[in-house]
Amino acid sequence: MTPRPRARDEGQAGIVFIGLTVFFLVLTGCFVDVSRSLNAHGRSLEVASQAARAAADQITQASLRTGDPTALRIDPVAARRAGQAWLDEAGATGTVTVAPDATSVSVTARIPCPALGLGIVGIRDLSHDATAGATTLTAATDAGPAQPVTIDAEGTP
Numbered sequence: 001m002t003p004r005p006r007a008r009d010e011g012q013a014g015i016v017f018i019g020l021t022v023f024f025l026v027l028t029g030c031f032v033d034v035s036r037s038l039n040a041h042g043r044s045l046e047v048a049s050q051a052a053r054a055a056a057d058q059i060t061q062a063s064l065r066t067g068d069p070t071a072l073r074i075d076p077v078a079a080r081r082a083g084q085a086w087l088d089e090a091g092a093t094g095t096v097t098v099a100p101d102a103t104s105v106s107v108t109a110r111i112p113c114p115a116l117g118l119g120i121v122g123i124r125d126l127s128h129d130a131t132a133g134a135t136t137l138t139a140a141t142d143a144g145p146a147q148p149v150t151i152d153a154e155g156t157p
Contacts (some may be wrong), residue, residue, distance in 0.1 A: 029117020037126035040113035044130035048109035055083035057135035073102040104135035
């Protein structure tokens with residue numbers, strides 16, 4: 001009986017190894033980019049929330065002097081300035097909008113997030129807009145007229 005000749009791989013395993021290595025590097029780059037995108041979106045939401053709170057703190061002097069918590073109104077110019085200062089400090093772009101009745105503020109923020117690995121497939125920007133709002137809160141009590149609502153450390157009124 002004559003032995004069969006051995007089959008030669010002629011580098012086929014090396015080609016498979018190189019292909020798998022490239023595939024896993026691209027997959028890792030995608031995971032990194034998705035993670036960075038989610039992080040940037042969370043940061044955008046945090047910045048928008050803080051900017052909205054800073055803007056809503058800009059109460060007009062006239063409404064403070066009335067002594068009536070339900071008459072509190074936001075100064076639109078000061079609110080836009082304070083909200084935009086927060087956005088600028090955080091390195092975000094966005095808009096600050098005061099409601100027509102001057103009792104609430106809405107802020108939209110965007111933290112830049114350029115793509116790293118997904119740039120290979122043409123995706124260059126992973127930034128997302130996040131919007132948050134803040135309002136002047138008052139609540140009626142049994143003891144008398146409306147009083148400002150205070151929130152404790154656990155987030156309950």
